[in-house]
Amino acid sequence: MPGAILPLAIETRAVRRVYAARPQPIVALDGVDLEVPPGELFGLLGPNGAGKTTLIKILTTLLLPSSGTARVFGFDVERETKQIRRIMNMVAGGEQSGYGILTVREQLWMFTQFYGLAGGEGWRRVDELVEAVGLAEQRLQRVSTLSTGQRQKMNLARGLLNDPWILFLDEPTLGLDVSAARSLRELIVEWQRAVPGRTILLTTHYMAEADELCDRIAIVDRGRILAIGSPTELKKRVQRESIFRIELDRLDGGAGALARLPGVVSASAAADVADSVGRQVVVMNLVLEDDGALGRVVGALAETGSRIQGLRKSEPTLEDVFVELVGRGFEDSEAASMVPATEEVG
């Protein structure tokens, strides 16, 4: 697609989705505006019940928005469903799709038929993908006998059968062990980077996953997008100072002397603990205006004869960003995720 000018891979304007429910309707999305350019690996990060899956269902043409508009590569999700379905695919975490009586290879071939691949072409595509996702050994094994990790690899292979231009991944590593999740993440990145323009919308409530994979992230809570940016940009929102943790053999004169140094916002002795080799150390938390002030701190410590045993810079996490934006942590948000609607379903 060199030189081609593409419409946005995803474009939503004031998308709202309300589910009819008793005793009150539930607002799952509340005015979502989103723009994702082609070729981006975009993440929706939020607690369970934030509205991530609802947005995916709208974009994959499975659900209509109650109001607002949504487009995928310029195609309207309400009126141009067939066009969207021809160029997209979706994979959900914990997916149990297909038929356990079939083998991995047979199951995937069955799905190639729904995308119009010819018989032989389908088998070739299946073999190529089974190899790529590392299921070559299990290809003749019945689907019902696969482990959770193997099953999810097969699901990912299914999602790539039609070589989609946009892939929707809804919590793809849900329930996987560390190794299987890592392997799946590598596959996702490898596939996306292989062809310019391939776009992925990933939902997750694993902070580290979003941080590692995504070019940009939207933080979602209670049906609203609270912030959008690259992981670095988002973290900068809460990182106004440089925070260091220093381990010292001793601290003469206390933390007060350090706190008075220029560029030091605060210095506090956190605890006396044993380090990794059993030595007793004094742990200090330093908040500096910027990294440049660290030199003055190190110099002052050297003058008092304190020896630095360990030094680590504390980076803010996406969880910190979420707490800053929402005022509470992920766990709390999951408990209070759904908001009653103020109006009836349209």
Added chain:
Amino acid sequence: MAASTMSFLERAGTGPREAARWSRRQVLLTDLRSVRGRAYPRVKGLLREPSWVLFEILLPFLATSAFVFVYRAIDAPQQYVGFVVLGGALSAFWLNVIWMMANQLYWEKSQGNLELYFAAPMHFMSILFGMAVGGMVMSSTRAATVLLIAGTLYGVTFSVDQWALLLGVFLLTLGALYGLGMVLASLFLVWGREAWHMGQLFTEPVYFVSGLNFPVARLGFLGALSVAFIPLATGLDAMRQLAFAGAAFPAGTPPPLVEVAILAAMTVVSIVAARWMLIAMERRARRDGRLSVRWQ
């Protein structure tokens, strides 16, 4: 995982806007391949579940045998044994329509397949046709087995004058039966578990009024007329008349050609109705978000 060089994927690789534009031929081929794809697990699974020998051959055979012994005990005409054997064989199709057509979409929903079918580019009718074709192949094997075993064991003699018409009636019966199954699939999906219970509830009554074990005209003219909308009743009656030519049938039995017309009409009406219901169901599913398990 570089981009593949295969033809379908070359089309996909031209760019998203171009890849989304399909010719009529491509649409038609995708629909036909989807029929094949959805029929595939049924055909493939034909011999992978040994339980079918018990549930779909042995049990119908035993039920059939019971009636054979009753008819013999009361010195009924020998052709009645043939009627029962033919009815027992065709019961495999009705079971298949109720459990693997009508209930299937409800089951697909709970498995997460339904979403994937909707999200794929083929027409959903292809999925229903695929289920039907696979079901016909599966049940034909089982019906033929019951027919062969019971026919041989109980000495049934067929007397066929019009083979082509008999084959035509058989195919039309399947068309009407599976057409009804397609309609029920959408209905059962919308009604959910209630429909599943209804399916169970109606199994035996349908067996009875379909005349699986006796000529349906025994219900009287009005009785036979009122069950004519059940494809199994009409199809079985026509097939009995053609498979046992010359046998005495109760007064009021409609001629096979009339039943052929009824079956043809039922096939067309049910397929049109199934298509209409699918469109309505998809519209409702997308509007209400009720037909997806993972709605949140």
